[in-house]
Amino acid sequence: MKTRLLVVSMMLVIGSTLAGCATSSELAKVQADEKLIGAKADQAVQDAQAAKAAADAAAARADDAVKKAEAKEKIADEKAARADAAFQKSMRK
Numbered sequence: 001m002k003t004r005l006l007v008v009s010m011m012l013v014i015g016s017t018l019a020g021c022a023t024s025s026e027l028a029k030v031q032a033d034e035k036l037i038g039a040k041a042d043q044a045v046q047d048a049q050a051a052k053a054a055a056d057a058a059a060a061r062a063d064d065a066v067k068k069a070e071a072k073e074k075i076a077d078e079k080a081a082r083a084d085a086a087f088q089k090s091m092r093k
Helices: 002-020 024-092
Strands: none
8 A cells, every 4th residue: 555655655755746847848948948038138238239220320421511500600600700800890980
């Protein structure tokens, strides 16, 4: 009786141990999921790099626009100073 109980309990332990192991199809599914996640991560990195490049280009264009605006402002100030000087000169006469 004790021997049968021991054998039955051993069979239950072995059966439950084997049932807890992953099958090859489950492992293949996990590997496929990992590859998919890796591909999505790679795509996200590429998208981030493209966004950074676009942001850098936009920043460079903005800097150029600021420099051009400052140059035009300087020219306008010089013209205004000349016009003011001419006006002051004409007022003296």
